[in-house]
Amino acid sequence: MNKSALGLSQWERALTQFCANRFAVVCLIILALIHGAAIFADFLAPYSFSNEDRTFSYAPPSKIHFIDENGQWRAPFIYGRKITFDQYHKREYLDQVEQKYSLRFFVKGDAYKILWMVPCSWHLFGVKEGGRIYLCGADSRGRDLFSRLLHGARISLSIGIVGVLISFSIGLLVGGIAGYYGGKVDDILMRVCEMFMLFPGFYLLLALRAVVPASFTSVQVYVSIIIILSFIGWASLARVIRGMCLSLKEREYVLAAKTMGLSDLTIIIRHILPHTLSYSLIAVMLSIPGYILAESSLSLIGLGIQDPYASWGNLLSEAMGIVKIKFAPWILLPGFFILVTVMCFNIVGDALRDALDPKSS
Amino acid sequence: MLRYILKRLITTLPLLLGMSLILFALMKMTPGNYFDSLKLNPQISPETIDRYIKLYQLDKPLLVQYFSWLTNILHLEFGYSFFYNIPVANVIGGRIWNTFILSFVSLILTWGVAIPLGICAAIYRNKFADRLIQFLSYVALSSPSFFIAMLLLYFVSQSGFLPLGGMHSANYEEFNWIGRFFDVLRHVAIPAIALSIASIGALQRIMRGNMLEVLGQQYILTARAKGLPEQRVIYVHALRNAINPLITLLGYEFSGLLSGAALLEIICSWPGLGALMLTAVQSKDIYLVMATSLMGSVLLIMGNLLADILLVRLDPRIRYE
Numbered sequence: 232m233n234k235s236a237l238g239l240s241q242w243e244r245a246l247t248q249f250c251a252n253r254f255a256v257v258c259l260i261i262l263a264l265i266h267g268a269a270i271f272a273d274f275l276a277p278y279s280f281s282n283e284d285r286t287f288s289y290a291p292p293s294k295i296h297f298i299d300e301n302g303q304w305r306a307p308f309i310y311g312r313k314i315t316f317d318q319y320h321k322r323e324y325l326d327q328v329e330q331k332y333s334l335r336f337f338v339k340g341d342a343y344k345i346l347w348m349v350p351c352s353w354h355l356f357g358v359k360e361g362g363r364i365y366l367c368g369a370d371s372r373g374r375d376l377f378s379r380l381l382h383g384a385r386i387s388l389s390i391g392i393v394g395v396l397i398s399f400s401i402g403l404l405v406g407g408i409a410g411y412y413g414g415k416v417d418d419i420l421m422r423v424c425e426m427f428m429l430f431p432g433f434y435l436l437l438a439l440r441a442v443v444p445a446s447f448t449s450v451q452v453y454v455s456i457i458i459i460l461s462f463i464g465w466a467s468l469a470r471v472i473r474g475m476c477l478s479l480k481e482r483e484y485v486l487a488a489k490t491m492g493l494s495d496l497t498i499i500i501r502h503i504l505p506h507t508l509s510y511s512l513i514a515v516m517l518s519i520p521g522y523i524l525a526e527s528s529l530s531l532i533g534l535g536i537q538d539p540y541a542s543w544g545n546l547l548s549e550a551m552g553i554v555k556i557k558f559a560p561w562i563l564l565p566g567f568f569i570l571v572t573v574m575c576f577n578i579v580g581d582a583l584r585d586a587l588d589p590k591s592s
Numbered sequence: 593m594l595r596y597i598l599k600r601l602i603t604t605l606p607l608l609l610g611m612s613l614i615l616f617a618l619m620k621m622t623p624g625n626y627f628d629s630l631k632l633n634p635q636i637s638p639e640t641i642d643r644y645i646k647l648y649q650l651d652k653p654l655l656v657q658y659f660s661w662l663t664n665i666l667h668l669e670f671g672y673s674f675f676y677n678i679p680v681a682n683v684i685g686g687r688i689w690n691t692f693i694l695s696f697v698s699l700i701l702t703w704g705v706a707i708p709l710g711i712c713a714a715i716y717r718n719k720f721a722d723r724l725i726q727f728l729s730y731v732a733l734s735s736p737s738f739f740i741a742m743l744l745l746y747f748v749s750q751s752g753f754l755p756l757g758g759m760h761s762a763n764y765e766e767f768n769w770i771g772r773f774f775d776v777l778r779h780v781a782i783p784a785i786a787l788s789i790a791s792i793g794a795l796q797r798i799m800r801g802n803m804l805e806v807l808g809q810q811y812i813l814t815a816r817a818k819g820l821p822e823q824r825v826i827y828v829h830a831l832r833n834a835i836n837p838l839i840t841l842l843g844y845e846f847s848g849l850l851s852g853a854a855l856l857e858i859i860c861s862w863p864g865l866g867a868l869m870l871t872a873v874q875s876k877d878i879y880l881v882m883a884t885s886l887m888g889s890v891l892l893i894m895g896n897l898l899a900d901i902l903l904v905r906l907d908p909r910i911r912y913e
Contacts, residue, residue: 422606422607422610423610425607426607426610426611426614428847429604429607429608429611429889429892429893430611430885430888430889430892431847431850431851431854431888431889431891431892432847432848432851433850433851433852433854433855433866434850434851434854434865434866434869434884434885434888434889435885437854437869437870437873437881437885438615438618438619438869438873438881438885439618440873441618441619441622441873441876441881442618442621442622442623444623445623446623520734524736527736527738528736528738528855531738531855531859532855532858532859532870534873547738547739547742550742551742551859553745553746553749553756556742556745556746556749557746557749557750560746563739563742563743563746566736566739566742566743569736569739570731570734570735570736570739573734573735573736574730574731574733574734574735577730577733577734578730
């Protein structure tokens with residue numbers, strides 16, 4: 232139905248316009264890469280998220296060398312390192328020239344399952360037994376930060392996406408019902424929405440988190456955090472959708488659907504809500520960062536994902552002590568990951584809005 | 593005006609009630625209660641605990657507990673903090689003020705920086721200055737406040753020209769009031785800046801949009817045509833009309849501001865409501881949790897109301913009856 236004079240549908244036109252925004256396309260590619268890396272984290276990371284070696288606590292990033300101590304070129308390798316303490320008991324890692332570990336590709340390491348199904352132990356790169364490679368340095372327990380960042384991406388990104396999907400389903404449904412029925416139903420539902428919106432989000436987050444029992448396993452905590460986040464986010468969307476439904480329900484095709492005897496719920500879900508699709512799509516893109524940030528802040532103050540599992544916020548919580556940042560600045564890296572991801576989502580969301588909703592720009 | 597304010601307050605009352613009910617239900621759903629840990633404390637006799645349970649009617653049905661709490665609140669008795677061992681009101685009072693200071697300073701910072709930036713970007717539209725501001729805004733908009741705070745804390749710890757946390761210096765009591773003012777200002781700087789960065793990015797973009805829209809209006813053309821200096825056109829004729837829509841946003845901003853402030857209070861150990869809320873949640877101090885979240889909501893409602901009143905004062909076209 233949406234064919235314009237050019238013979239392009241609304242979506243085709245939006246796609247063309249989106250692609251014209253090079254910056255947004257680059258961001259979309261970055262997002263795809265980050266998500267891909269998260270899915271194949273097991274393979275891309277040299278170690279599992281819990282593989283630790285406490286003798287390498289806060290070991291700085293491994294330097295990859297191409298020239299050995301005699302000035303000879305050779306395949307990339309790293310030196311073995313030994314911990315020493317200076318007179319102030321500050322850790323220092325010294326390169327052991329006699330220990331060389333060449334960088335190898337497709338090495339066997341920690342066992343995992345590809346896509347949680349096929350057992351496998353191949354990793355993209357690594358060094359042979361005895362050496363440890365830290366691309367981004369190590370954390371307090373000598374775990375590889377690079378591996379943990381990739382594994383953390385899984386949790387941080389999935390919480391964002393799943394959380395948004397759940398809360399948007401609630402928001403769409405509540406908004407649709409309130410807008411369609413109007414009257415008392417509308418009044419009550421909207422008062423409930425306002426109630427949620429009158430809470431400063433973070434306070435509600437903390438209050439809800441208090442309900443989660445301490446005896447929960449990590450997976451249960453993960454699920455409950457998703458539920459909590461969805462619980463907070465739906466209200467504002469419901470209000471907007473309700474406003475749209477108020478006008479949509481007056482359209483003739485709704486009357487037609489009613490005359491044909493469709494049930495109210497079918498009309499709402501099949502005929503009214505699809506018209507809010509472009510708005511919802513934009514809203515989804517622009518609210519995912521909020522979920523990622525909420526999870527990060529919760530994990531940051533120790534109420535989110537628990538060690539040994541990694542999420543970006545939980546990794547960053549190690550940087551809460553200023554002294555640690557001073558001696559191991561690489562523990563700030565998860566913050567940059569959050570920043571880049573959030574920025575990409577914002578830019579892609581904005582570009583999507585320009586493409587789908589030309590009126591707003 | 594007064595009638596409008598009253599009406600607003602009365603309509604929020606049922607919402608507050610509903611919220612308090614939700615909060616109460618949540619707190620009752622939390623596994624374990626504070627008395628469990630009190631019972632394990634050998635310094636507290638079972639009689640004391642029994643007395644507290646009687647006092648708060650914790651042995652009565654839930655509905656009775658809720659209403660006894662509610663009637664107490666109406667008498668401004670917020671209950672007793674088991675964690676701090678003083679009435680909740682005494683704990684919260686100072687904390688609200690601290691959160692207010694942090695939010696207020698950050699609000700001033702946000703508006704003070706974002707508005708001039710937005711104007712500048714609109715005037716130099718699509719020039720280098722505008723592009724630079726737009727790019728920086730995107731970065732600012734997307735940077736998590738807690739991360740900014742950590743970076744700031746790190747740089748400050750290297751240079752040492754700002755205190756690293758808390759609210760007062762150790763010798764705060766020795767200062768006169770000017771010294772105290774600047775001491776608090778130095779302490780609030782890091783959390784306030786971290787809190788502002790993202791909002792500056794957002795507000796700047798909106799300000800630029802508004803300004804561009806207003807600058808395209810015909811009355812601006814008229815003003816220019818009758819030979820007014822450009823400065824006057826922009827700062828008197830355009831600016832006032834461009835700022836008005838932002839004041840409505842001010843109300844919305846309060847919610848984000850309070851939430852953001854809570855997290856930064858925890859990171860920068862600023863003794864505000866948010867930091868208190870965390871301690872209360874961790875120690876399952878239910879009366880403190882309920883009172884703190886209720887106060888957070890009250891702050892939010894007040895903020896929204898204030899923004900609406902401000903809008904009426906500044907925009908003669910809007911009248912509330």
